[in-house]
Amino acid sequence: MTPKTFFSIFAVGEALTWALLLAGMFLKYVTRTTEALVSVGGALHGFMFLAFIVATVYVGVSQKWRVGRVLLGLLSAIIPFATVPFEVVVTRRGGLEGGWRLGRGGDEPAGATEAVVSWTLHRPVVSVVAGLVVVGGVFTALMLSGPPV
Helix, strand or coil, X not given: CCHHXXXXXXXXXXXXXXXXXXXXXXXXXXXXXXXXXXXXXXXXHHHHHHHHHHHXXXXXHHCCCCHHHHHHHHHHCCCCCCHHHHHHHXXXXXXXXXXXXXXCCCCCCCCHHHHHHHHHHCCHHHHHHHHHHHHHHHHHHHHHHCCCC
């Protein structure tokens, strides 16, 4: 899987879950018909939001994005549907071009953060499981602390 494919999955997923959450809020607050979609949409969006944050930092480190680009990517998750235009712009500017810079046959890691990303790219199955555990753990802790107010 290329960095572009990986990042696009999370950018589109985050936008789709925004739509689900906003539809649920419309049904709850405007039509006053049901609250069910807010819980489902909110939970899915919360999980995908966290996953997008991790994906943004991960791809940003691997592809050597400037700090400003990473921060803009993180900010795009807060604005409904902004992750997709962010992904389009980054693609056009070459930020998702090619393969994983720190993957097999790629650059040597420079520093601890790049070493972690490189290690995970060389062990994709372990990395996917670890990513799900980390995002799932944070998500669970946030859900146990109560819904956002």
